[in-house]
Amino acid sequence: AQSVAQPEDQVNVAEGNPLTVKCTYSVSGNPYLFWYVQYPNRGLQFLLKYITGDNLVKGSYGFEAEFNKSQTSFHLKKPSALVSDSALYFCAVRDNSGGYQKVTFGTGTKLQVIP
């Protein structure tokens, strides 16, 4: 079984400040981890992924995420928040062992960037 937890329903941050959106995961085997963003009344868009290699991955719009195997975390970060970053963010996981093809999403975190 695989699961993802996003402990914060909402994160508020002032424009220009750094932001962090938290995600922890649970898998039996080898995790593939993802972040997606959803703007109002839109579908989800891919931001970044961790498959293998460097623990710090960079993605679209200046976002990055750090894979921490010991803490089973994959937190999303950005050095300086923009008002236009306000959206709903989803963490997702796929266990890549044993031919498992399901992709499981967290409950989402609403990011509000305050001008």
Add this chain to the structure above:
Amino acid sequence: NAGVTQTPKFRILKIGQSMTLQCTQDMNHNYMYWYRQDPGMGLKLIYYSVGAGITDKGEVPNGYNVSRSTTEDFPLRLELAAPSQTSVYFCASRGKNEKLFFGSGTQLSVL
């Protein structure tokens, strides 16, 4: 290159009616998924497919059926609609780079 196309965008059903949500992708992806999104609940996987002719249940399959006769199409059928199926439905496809491409969604109300 249209990506993932879902129809309809909106639909209102009466309790007990049936309908099919259409999903088509033009990226030749083998993997396709149906999710439902409810407020505060994130996305729940309904069904998925690893290729034409092969489908499997996700977390919340009850009340739904799928088929995958071609690589491009992955329709989701609701039989005997219930108010609990009021939701926003998203179809997605996944290629070799692991990225999911989502359609724009279908907002369904069952009254």
